[in-house]
Amino acid sequence: MASSPPGEPGDVLPLPYDADSLARRVGPAWKETLLTIYRGMLLGRILDQRLLGLQRQGRVGFYGPAMGQEATNAAVAAALGKEDWVFPGLREQLVALLRGHPLPVYLAQLFGNEKDPARGRQMPCHPTAREVGYVSMSSVIGNQIPQAVGTAWALRRKGVAAIALACFGDGATSSGDFHAGLNFAGVLRVPVLFLLTNNQWAISLPASRQSAVATLAEKARAYGFSGSRVDGTDPVAVFCAVRDAREALLKGEGPRLLEAVFYRMAPHSSSDDPTRYQPPGWGEEARLHDPLGRLEPLLEKLGLVPGPARDRLREEIETEVRQAIQATEPLPPPGPESLFEDTYRHPFPPLTEERDRFDTEQGGHFP
């Protein structure tokens, strides 16, 4: 990996690629791949800016931005196969969108309205998108890790040539289920890729306080498989690393861990105030490692998306986002009958009785 590792303030080298090296590393379709990734990154950034704004205006209840993670998310989406399954951590919503989850449906989840397939049951940024193999997430850190192992086992048993991708952050490496999941995967040798998105902060705790090891990636060795680190602000590096790991997994070479390191460029969530814990200058340093700021000069150099085309692309995405918001925001909340559905396949007493007396109860006429 030729690009500079994060963590060296003020010393950010340009992405070290030219047409030849890209063709060699990414393949003959490198231009399309790079443009797809760039468009995805822009969509992620624009959505974050727009939705944080809506949250501040009280139009969305909560928002968890992924600024800084765009290169990793977009490159992962480009490298995965259609049949692969994604177990998201906290900030991989963009992966669902880039795998084809419709933007208006995603927004309906944020607004918690009737077009949300999960019927407004989860707080924003918790989409569920089975149609693109994107598993419903809980807010509990690390729980998805052994689940991805189970799905990988099922994929193998059913003879499906696909992998399970478990995404989680640096904080999750301290969870019990990180240990459980990686240990099971090592023993069972199933096709699961552990994608550790290290944005260097778990709310207020820096990664250096999360673990005493030099790099989180090396934890994989203790479970009997390889772990490697990649610059998560370099989409080419992430794309190649995920693609190569995926190919190894499909050959039956057992699980892998990939640690993508980047900078959290925004608060943990709309409820967080990082000035309470981040050292002065962190924000500036993070901006130096802005993945979009790194990719755009390369695109310019390659003549792929020159300035005016970039502006047009940005406008096009902004329009798409604006129209989707306009179409989705006014929709009504899910119907009250949805309160009583999906807890069980077929509800039974006392739930059915609660449902049947709901109208009366809500009207203040208790039986």
Add this chain to the structure above:
Amino acid sequence: MTELTLIQGVNQALREAMKADPDVVLLGEDIGVNGGVFRATEGLLKEFGEDRVMDTPLNESGIVGTAVGMALYGLKPVAEIQFLDFIYPAFDQIVSELAKLRYRSGGQFPCHVVLRAPYGGGIKGGLYHSQSTEQLFASIPGLKVVVPSTPADAKGLLLSSIFDEDPVLFLEPKRIYRSLPGEVPDGDHRVPLGTARVAREGSDVSVFAYGAMVPVAQQACQGLDAQGIHAELIDLRSLVPLDEAALLRSVEKTGRAVIVHEAPRFCGYGAEIAALLAEKALYSLKAPVVRVTGYDTPFPYALEHLYLPSVDRVSRAIERTVRAA
């Protein structure tokens, strides 16, 4: 019909399910080569292979988390938790994931896992091999909780659980794993979840029990016949869903209720039954509802015979109820 023990009923159900459906897979600690510490999975590794009978590392959260992932992709995993006492590392996976996946995904990700766990006392197991904590799980929306008390029901309820569409915690009364053999129907014998069993008909008082307390209550009821007290014994079989109608029907007939369980009384499952009777059968009751339960302490070792509801304690409670009014 074949005479089998309860644990053999479990084993037969697993074998039938695996023969009927290639998606049924087993996982857990010591369940493969060793056939399970209680031998519930004896012979299954040999018959179905490592691909379907998986000895796992020793981590309950890993077992349940892995089972969840298998189920999400369409397998029907049956995971063994060696003792209910060891299930708590997996509590998060059960409460936050297994029980909520269907709901939080709007039905996109139903997650049908069966968790089998031996539970209860009477085997000199002390605090960590004896507990009954079914009430913790019965209070989690999204889970079903099933407890057989006979070999036939162990088979029939387990088969129904495996082919149900919701996650099921299947609690096995290990105290009577081998002590009370009974006739078990051959083949694909299923007992629907949510149906209580009238273990004994009677007219004077309704006794509600489940699991290993059913034979204790049965003996108590039989002993009272000589005194002219005819007790009806209802084996709940399924705590969630609860067969409310069967309970109410019985109390409407007898006007009296005694509830028996091993778990501590406070906030125990019996409290739910007592509340149900207060809400829906109050005018049928002729006497206060009585609970015979474990004491509100952790589970003891040396004095477990005094902690667990005994035939004698249950008999006295029934008598007291009948004589109350």
